[in-house]
Amino acid sequence: MDFRSARKAVLQLLETTAPADVPALLHWMRTTRDFDEFTQDNNDIILKSIATDLRDCLPIEAMLCSEHLALQKIRQQPEPTVHIDAFLYDEDFIDTLCEEGKMSRNYCTVCGSHQTAPLGFISHSFSLMELKFIYHHVLPDLSGKVLVDVGSRLGTVLYGGYLYSSAVQLCGVELSGEFCQLQEMIIKKYQFGDRIKVLHADICTQSSLLQTADIIVMNNVFEYFLPESQQARQGFLCVALVVLELTL
Ligand SMILES: C[S@@+](CC[C@H](N)C(=O)[O-])C[C@H]1O[C@@H](n2cnc3c(N)ncnc32)[C@H](O)[C@@H]1O
Known part of the structure; x- marks a missing residue:
């Protein structure tokens, strides 16, 4: 079906919808994510x-x-x-x-x-649809901003940020050396190195980096990866740094 016929079919569908349901249908069409899979770029x-x-x-x-x-x-x-x-x-x-x-x-x-x-x-990573939603609808315009992903694992937040935002710098901090190597492999292959950096480090040692960040992403970083006592300490440290930055 070409564009003209498809548009006609959609309008006919609206005409045959119960009038009381038309506002709900239009609202759904404007806000749904069900169409995401048809808008692959x-x-x-x-x-x-x-x-x-x-x-x-x-x-x-x-x-x-x-x-x-x-x-x-x-x-x-x-x-x-x-x-x-x-x-x-x-x-x-x-x-x-x-x-x-x-x-x-x-x-x-x-x-x-x-x-x-x-x-x-x-899942220990965001899906492609979630990444698109975060960069297109949740976060503001990131032009000139620095984003830090705490616990960057496979690097998905960083690649998504490179492709779907104008953040000037996307920095991942990851405890696992093996996952850092995988991220470096992708950064090199797709030539993302001008805006993406990955640090093999414990976030607790990166206070100055956190203070330079405009956006800090934390996707369930600690629950599965640290004992409860350390989760509280590290979570507190990150929150304290964010509060410190906001008040400066
Ligand atoms: C749930 S994954 C998040 C993956 C990725 N940010 C995403 O959203 O797709 C959490 C990652 O945090 C890392 N991690 C846990 N504690 C950390 C710490 N103190 N410093 C740096 N990375 C840490 C883990 O090794 C794990 O790979």
Whole structure:
């Protein structure tokens, strides 16, 4: 269907909608994110290509053997839970893996029976759709601003910021050396080095960097990766630095 016919079909649909429901339908059309998948631009394609590169370097669960605490926390969830990285695997990809028997959305509640229940999924990264939403709708114009991502892991917040914002500098701080190497690989391959920097460091040692930041992103940084006592200390430090900066 070409543009003219599609527009006619949409208008006909509105005409046949119950008049009382038209305002709700129009509101939904103006605000929904259901159309996001039809507005894929070149930046989305670059991010999808990055996800393919990263998938090739990581096991399917996208976690490192060295992440003892995070692995233990997942095992301690009240319901069986798996880590599926939302940046690497979107819903359609998960469906394909399930069809191929490489992944499952369910677990058997009684061994040997046909009773199953949905597995819990958690992700240590934002998905492509979430990144787009954050940069297009949540954050203000970042022209000339410095963004720091605390715990940058695969670097998704940084690549999203490079492609979807005008931030002058995007800096990731990551505790894991292996994840820093993966980020460096992507930065080099996609030539993001003019605006993205990655530091292999504990955020607690980066007070001066945090003070230069205009935006600090913290996506569930500590819960899975640090013991509770340290979570409180580090969270407090970050908040204290932000408050300090705001009051200066
Ligand atoms: C949930 S992931 C966030 C990933 C990424 N920011 C995103 O939103 O897609 C949290 C990351 O924080 C890192 N991390 C935890 N504590 C940290 C600390 N004190 N300093 C730097 N990184 C830390 C972990 O290694 C992990 O890779």
